[in-house]
Amino acid sequence: MSRVVIFYGTTEGQTAKIAQHIADVGRNAGHQVDLQHAAELDPDFSLAPYDAAILGASVHEGRHQQYMVDLARGQARWLSDHPSAFFSVCLSIASDDPEERAEAQAIADHFTASVGWAPPHRTVVAGALRYSEYSWLKRMLMKRIAAKESGDTDTSRDYEYTDWEAVTAWAKHFYATLGEDRSRKQLVGRG
Ligand SMILES: Cc1cc2nc3c(=O)[nH]c(=O)nc-3n(C[C@H](O)[C@H](O)[C@H](O)COP(=O)(O)O)c2cc1C
Structure with missing residues (x-):
């Protein structure tokens, strides 16, 4: 069992719904998962109790919520040192136009690069x-x-364009790697 926190940024609610779903997937896999709307974050919050974090934010006019940028930038070091994942929610990823889809990926890339974080698990999810x-x-x-x-x-x-099966599969994969990460640490500890 790992302790996981999910921080999300949402403007109309779809990212909150997706974050809730990802939390449910983690709880069903036996993890302790806390869900936190990053706009309502206690200034004294700490990541110390957690083993891993997932961040999710939605795109409006080409950018993610500034409070999510600030959170990720402020915690980039912790995020880089722990298992972490990022999901970006937008509409253009659902487009038939490959250029629109590439733009959706580029916006997500820009988010992580601009805060100095290279999450090993990243996805772009269609919103609503x-x-x-x-x-x-x-x-x-x-x-x-x-x-x-x-x-x-x-x-x-x-x-609603969200592909819930794809979100479930992505989340399951991330949670499964937490088990692998712990086993590796135990082996290193024994060796
Ligand atoms: C005013 C507005 C601007 C938006 N701008 C973009 C955009 O630039 N690119 C995009 O792919 N989606 C855009 N969207 C779609 C949102 O990303 C989508 O509705 C998403 O589900 C919102 O998530 P949220 O409800 O968690 O805020 C926009 C939506 C609104 C309402």
């Missing part, structure tokens, strides 16, 4: 269009973007 929760202006903006991307422009309903 939550028209029902947007202001009028946001709804119009997203409708225009969706017209180019997915064609899902009926603003009377929401659309």
Whole structure:
């Protein structure tokens, strides 16, 4: 059993939902997983009790939440010294256009490179269009973007693009490596 913390940044809620799912996968695998919305972080928080961390953030206008950038930058050393993973949530990864998908990867790369962290486990996850929760202006903006991307422009309903099976598989893989990491440490300890 490892103690894992998941920090997430969310603006409309989809990254929170994905983080919750990743926490559930970890708990089902026997780990102790804490979930923390990074915008509400206690300034005195400490990573000391944890063996591993997962960070997740969503993309708006080409960038992730600044509070996630600040958190990752501030903890880059700890993250680099411990098992860690990053997931980025956006819409363009669900696009049919390879250039849009490459851009989604580049935004995630930019996040990790700009904070000085090279997470060994990283993924870009398709998020959601939550028209029902947007202001009028946001709804119009997203409708225009969706017209180019997915064609899902009926603003009377929401659309979810998250591939939950892929998220589960990614999370399971990460949690499985924690067991391997511990076994390696035990072997080194014995040797
Ligand atoms: C105002 C706004 C701007 C967005 N900008 C981008 C963008 O630049 N690139 C992208 O791929 N997705 C963009 N998205 C889509 C979000 O990343 C997607 O809706 C995601 O699910 C949001 O996650 P959250 O609910 O956790 O904040 C944008 C969404 C909104 C509402």
